Amino acid sequence: MDIQNYMQTLGRQARAASRALAAASTAAKNDALFAMAAEIRARRDALLAANARDVEEARAAGLEPALLDRLMLTGKGIESMAAGLEQVAALPDPVGEITDVKRRPSGIQVGKMRVPLGVIGIIYEARPNVTADAAALCLKSGNAAILRGGREAINANRAIAACVRAGLAAAGLPEHAVQVVETTDREAVGALITMPEFVDIIVPRGGKGLIERISRDAKVPVIKHLDGNCHVYIDDEADPGKIVPIVENAKTQRYGTCNTAESLLVARDIADLYLPEIARMLAAKGVEMRCCAESLALLREAAIDGATLVAATEADWREEYLAPIIAVKIVADADEAIAHINAYSSGHTEAIVTENYTKAMRFLREVDSASVMVNASTRFADGFEYGLGAEIGISTDKIHARGPVGLEGLTSQKWIVFGNGEVRK
Amino acid sequence: MDIQNYMQTLGRQARAASRALAAASTAAKNDALFAMAAEIRARRDALLAANARDVEEARAAGLEPALLDRLMLTGKGIESMAAGLEQVAALPDPVGEITDVKRRPSGIQVGKMRVPLGVIGIIYEARPNVTADAAALCLKSGNAAILRGGREAINANRAIAACVRAGLAAAGLPEHAVQVVETTDREAVGALITMPEFVDIIVPRGGKGLIERISRDAKVPVIKHLDGNCHVYIDDEADPGKIVPIVENAKTQRYGTCNTAESLLVARDIADLYLPEIARMLAAKGVEMRCCAESLALLREAAIDGATLVAATEADWREEYLAPIIAVKIVADADEAIAHINAYSSGHTEAIVTENYTKAMRFLREVDSASVMVNASTRFADGFEYGLGAEIGISTDKIHARGPVGLEGLTSQKWIVFGNGEVRK
Numbered sequence: 001m002d003i004q005n006y007m008q009t010l011g012r013q014a015r016a017a018s019r020a021l022a023a024a025s026t027a028a029k030n031d032a033l034f035a036m037a038a039e040i041r042a043r044r045d046a047l048l049a050a051n052a053r054d055v056e057e058a059r060a061a062g063l064e065p066a067l068l069d070r071l072m073l074t075g076k077g078i079e080s081m082a083a084g085l086e087q088v089a090a091l092p093d094p095v096g097e098i099t100d101v102k103r104r105p106s107g108i109q110v111g112k113m114r115v116p117l118g119v120i121g122i123i124y125e126a127r128p129n130v131t132a133d134a135a136a137l138c139l140k141s142g143n144a145a146i147l148r149g150g151r152e153a154i155n156a157n158r159a160i161a162a163c164v165r166a167g168l169a170a171a172g173l174p175e176h177a178v179q180v181v182e183t184t185d186r187e188a189v190g191a192l193i194t195m196p197e198f199v200d201i202i203v204p205r206g207g208k209g210l211i212e213r214i215s216r217d218a219k220v221p222v223i224k225h226l227d228g229n230c231h232v233y234i235d236d237e238a239d240p241g242k243i244v245p246i247v248e249n250a251k252t253q254r255y256g257t258c259n260t261a262e263s264l265l266v267a268r269d270i271a272d273l274y275l276p277e278i279a280r281m282l283a284a285k286g287v288e289m290r291c292c293a294e295s296l297a298l299l300r301e302a303a304i305d306g307a308t309l310v311a312a313t314e315a316d317w318r319e320e321y322l323a324p325i326i327a328v329k330i331v332a333d334a335d336e337a338i339a340h341i342n343a344y345s346s347g348h349t350e351a352i353v354t355e356n357y358t359k360a361m362r363f364l365r366e367v368d369s370a371s372v373m374v375n376a377s378t379r380f381a382d383g384f385e386y387g388l389g390a391e392i393g394i395s396t397d398k399i400h401a402r403g404p405v406g407l408e409g410l411t412s413q414k415w416i417v418f419g420n421g422e423v424r425k
Numbered sequence: 426m427d428i429q430n431y432m433q434t435l436g437r438q439a440r441a442a443s444r445a446l447a448a449a450s451t452a453a454k455n456d457a458l459f460a461m462a463a464e465i466r467a468r469r470d471a472l473l474a475a476n477a478r479d480v481e482e483a484r485a486a487g488l489e490p491a492l493l494d495r496l497m498l499t500g501k502g503i504e505s506m507a508a509g510l511e512q513v514a515a516l517p518d519p520v521g522e523i524t525d526v527k528r529r530p531s532g533i534q535v536g537k538m539r540v541p542l543g544v545i546g547i548i549y550e551a552r553p554n555v556t557a558d559a560a561a562l563c564l565k566s567g568n569a570a571i572l573r574g575g576r577e578a579i580n581a582n583r584a585i586a587a588c589v590r591a592g593l594a595a596a597g598l599p600e601h602a603v604q605v606v607e608t609t610d611r612e613a614v615g616a617l618i619t620m621p622e623f624v625d626i627i628v629p630r631g632g633k634g635l636i637e638r639i640s641r642d643a644k645v646p647v648i649k650h651l652d653g654n655c656h657v658y659i660d661d662e663a664d665p666g667k668i669v670p671i672v673e674n675a676k677t678q679r680y681g682t683c684n685t686a687e688s689l690l691v692a693r694d695i696a697d698l699y700l701p702e703i704a705r706m707l708a709a710k711g712v713e714m715r716c717c718a719e720s721l722a723l724l725r726e727a728a729i730d731g732a733t734l735v736a737a738t739e740a741d742w743r744e745e746y747l748a749p750i751i752a753v754k755i756v757a758d759a760d761e762a763i764a765h766i767n768a769y770s771s772g773h774t775e776a777i778v779t780e781n782y783t784k785a786m787r788f789l790r791e792v793d794s795a796s797v798m799v800n801a802s803t804r805f806a807d808g809f810e811y812g813l814g815a816e817i818g819i820s821t822d823k824i825h826a827r828g829p830v831g832l833e834g835l836t837s838q839k840w841i842v843f844g845n846g847e848v849r850k
Contacts (some may be wrong), residue, residue: 019767023791096790102812108801110811113789117823149606200823206571221646221824242846249848304479330704364538364841365521366448376533386535386840387527398542398625399646403840415811415828416789419801423674424810
């Protein structure tokens, strides 16, 4: 198989399909999504069988248990895949939205129209449900999709792709609107990310290694998410009743998510008053604390039962632990907190706990991260919690889309002009 | 001089200054712009003298007359540079704008805040006035700027940079908010476009060669403008009174601008009725017509005085002539026009002339270009005509900013959350 040629063919077909999709009615796109859901439910046993082959091969190849877990489909998982397609059908169609129309002195009326990006390449790892998810989000936003899943999931992905194609056909949409790369050759990824003539944007979903590799080599823009080194800053004017609940939720609700807090900053003036209380909660949950010299001394003095206290190194201020560990630092004030965050954060999500209006507004404005919060847990940084209805990923880039990326992040705005025969003077 | 080291220093200083600029008040930014304008007026003679040295050296080096013309500053040019700074001061400050705040079921209020991109690298050629223009737009949008002008203009650029620094100092803003690269070594450009840790976006302004080179080598996003192969489509339901004026303005008002029409598409049903009339106007203006076989036969038969008719080749459909030449093609209908445009256009600006509502709306939606117009001249695709107040360039990319890029295009939106102690369930 000539991989370059094959990928070029997929690209050319996607580009052609994208024209029809951009013009497709909301009804046709929704019909396709409902038909895909019905196909997935109807072919439940075939999907389970295909997935069982993947799992068997992966197990024989010695895939680690965490990856096997992501690879595995259950009856419940298949139902939630189908339900997910129907949920995307229920979301408002972003395409064609006209905004900001203003009449200019020349007589023309100028505004913006929301339009699909064109062709989106999605590169992901073992989870086969991403195939259905990503297909749905790209379709609803009027984009053609080329999906490249992990080699471990190839049988399930092919089976899901067949459901997607059947759904497209049922709604009269072009069959190449969603294409699944049928080869597991790695060269296909290299080709996909270097065809600017056919692919408008790449969304990698997976581990940091995958994303760094793709960002480095891509010749088209990449919507990417790297680290989530999120901070919670407890100001000296924090409401005492909000401190522990927010830190507890931000750090301990889930350890492995990108919006989990990894660093805690505490204002010096209230550190001796509240840091021991926070530390008792963290110790009770088994969270190790990597402390600056000052907080280390304070917490050692507090002699908290079961607390694991470790002296922090410079590396701790940058670390995304994804584990029951948190970096702890005492800072002079909100100024030092903002400076620390802007120096060490990965730009994902940061929160301040304060009752002071001016410090809250300054934190919102001056902290340079995709999501900035006042008196709320960093765990809210999520497409569903923000009301996007769905999420293709969370961007830590500053260009185009920042933070949770929903349907709107898969579109852009062009200028439109309503004229009446005007010419330029 | 160690260029890499020097550029890293500029980058580090720009990043530090960008934090202060993001937090700067509108008043301070405007004060700086007014002070810069005053400095430029006060140092008029020094600027003219610096420019005279540039011009002398460029003439001795045999620079071509068109470039010499761009390089040359006059008293009037200096006044308009100063006035331009004051105009940017008068524009609304985009930074800090809060929009779309919605309360979510969890209790949090989620919205978006407009924020600067951070550090912008501007790479341009001989025009020294770009130094003042770009400094003003970056400053007003809260971004630090690193400006790399053409080697021919280095003396004037240094003199303008001194005015900019004086203006920043007068307003109490960091001196590194705007930095002019002081070396003419080409390696500086290579360094500037490959420092993602210090530079967030590159805006190249200049010829196609420069822009292609930068886009190829950059390791940060580039807001770029390549070709402007703009189309006018005359539908069979066009208002006869609008046809000739729009084609005339779109093609002949100025030949060298990117929003000038380069291709004319005419619906078959009205071609014999109106194409000769259009051709008479074009012939009178000395515009050569590169015609498809059908239009060539039609226009030869019409025997128009002074018309230069040439058989078009495939290459003509893609060409940006920037000259008194236009490609002419007869198409079956709006469908074929849209398909032709999406196949051959550079994605800059296209116009339909029609009285038919449905075809107008379809053209607006389905033509995949940065600006799409109904019954108006393509020449309107311009930041000033669109009401942006100023323009750093016109983007033919689909990501982030499409079409004319003003202050808003130099910003992005982050998510903000107003909470009241909420935690995620």
